[in-house]
Amino acid sequence: DAGITQSPRHKVTETGTPVTLRCHQTENHRYMYWYRQDPGHGLRLIHYSYGVKDTDKGEVSDGYSVSRSKTEDFLLTLESATSSQTSVYFCAIRDISEGNTIYFGEGSWLTVV
Amino acid sequence: AQSVTQLDSQVPVFEEAPVELRCNYSSSVSVYLFWYVQYPNQGLQLLLKYLSGSTLVKGINGFEAEFNKSQTSFHLRKPSVHISDTAEYFCAVSARGGSARQLTFGSGTQLTVLP
Numbered sequence: 001d002a003g004i005t006q007s008p009r010h011k012v013t014e015t016g017t018p019v020t021l022r023c024h025q026t027e028n029h030r031y032m033y034w035y036r037q038d039p040g041h042g043l044r045l046i047h048y049s050y051g052v053k054d055t056d057k058g059e060v061s062d063g064y065s066v067s068r069s070k071t072e073d074f075l076l077t078l079e080s081a082t083s084s085q086t087s088v089y090f091c092a093i094r095d096i097s098e099g100n101t102i103y104f105g106e107g108s109w110l111t112v113v
Numbered sequence: 114a115q116s117v118t119q120l121d122s123q124v125p126v127f128e129e130a131p132v133e134l135r136c137n138y139s140s141s142v143s144v145y146l147f148w149y150v151q152y153p154n155q156g157l158q159l160l161l162k163y164l165s166g167s168t169l170v171k172g173i174n175g176f177e178a179e180f181n182k183s184q185t186s187f188h189l190r191k192p193s194v195h196i197s198d199t200a201e202y203f204c205a206v207s208a209r210g211g212s213a214r215q216l217t218f219g220s221g222t223q224l225t226v227l228p
Binding site for chain 1: 145147149155156157158159162164165203205207209216218219220221
């Protein structure tokens with residue numbers, strides 16, 4: 001257990017509304033990630049953070065923004081949700097003391113209708 | 114950059130039979146290698162990892178994997194599977210000393226254990 005908590009765990013929202021997913025970690029890890037998982041695509045990196053206020057884009061960042069104002073929290077925002085953003089979202093941390101092992105949260109199931 | 118290929122998208126196997134899930138990778142630098150398991154409607158759980166040392170690594174639930182550098186493979190094996198092993202399995206690679214974004218996943222293998 002890497003002390004990762006995601007909220008909300010399940011959400012249904014309407015097209016065009018903003019949505020924020022929260023990832024909270026308790027072990028002071030520097031690197032945090034947001035992935036999305038879709039059938040046939042595996043896990044794809046949306047955004048990542050390498051420190052407070054330090055973030056960068058992943059391979060599927062369009063339509064998403066992130067913020068990290070504290071070490072323990074990494075927020076993913078969908079500014080105007082679309083049906084193509086219906087997915088399962090996973091937050092993860094990298095433990096650099098364990099060979100860069102990635103540990104995942106339990107996931108947030110988002111449905112955009 | 115790295116890439117990961119999981120050669121089988123679906124693997125059905127009878128209970129108590131052995132299983133091998135295949136994973137090949139490509140990378141221009143040395144790598145760390147991982148296998149994750151995902152049960153239905155759950156997150157990804159680390160099954161095992163290769164960081165250095167012995168090329169045969171043992172993980173949880175009786176799984177093991179062997180790192181083969183010459184064949185750039187990291188196949189996952191279990192000598193006798195149980196119904197409870199039914200899940201999706203992901204192979205992943207991370208560059209040693211790479212940037213924060215350098216973790217790449219395969220597309221997954223669905224293991225279904227049949228009674």
